[in-house]
Amino acid sequence: MNKQSMFHQLALIEEKVGGLYQEIGQLKEGMITLLEENKNLLIENQHLRERLQQRERELEKRPKPKAASGSSSRTKKEKTQPAVGEGYDNLARLYQEGFHICNVHYGSLRTDGDCLFCLSFLNKQG
Numbered sequence: 001m002n003k004q005s006m007f008h009q010l011a012l013i014e015e016k017v018g019g020l021y022q023e024i025g026q027l028k029e030g031m032i033t034l035l036e037e038n039k040n041l042l043i044e045n046q047h048l049r050e051r052l053q054q055r056e057r058e059l060e061k062r063p064k065p066k067a068a069s070g071s072s073s074r075t076k077k078e079k080t081q082p083a084v085g086e087g088y089d090n091l092a093r094l095y096q097e098g099f100h101i102c103n104v105h106y107g108s109l110r111t112d113g114d115c116l117f118c119l120s121f122l123n124k125q126g
């Protein structure tokens, strides 16, 4: 191998290493994006679980309609709809904690500050 071809080989390797270095950088960036996404999904998942448990507790609290067990007990019709104020508070809190409550992006993390869909939804409810 003469000097010139050795030099040529080195230049080729240098080029390859440079390309690999770039690829590593891109992979690192992709990895960071995935980690962030994963973290957001974990938060979102936890939040939705909490919401679900809360909803289940609310449903359990509500008395179930029983067959008449005595003539002394009067059966009043329970409202099947949750109190409007309560539902609104939950949604407002969810929004404050950084989540979308609009139909468009419901449950996902708000990454760009205020969402006009969410705000108009809140205004309509309030």
Ligand SMILES: [Zn+2]
Binding pocket: 100, 101, 102, 104, 105, 115, 116, 117, 118
């Ligand atoms: Zn929204």
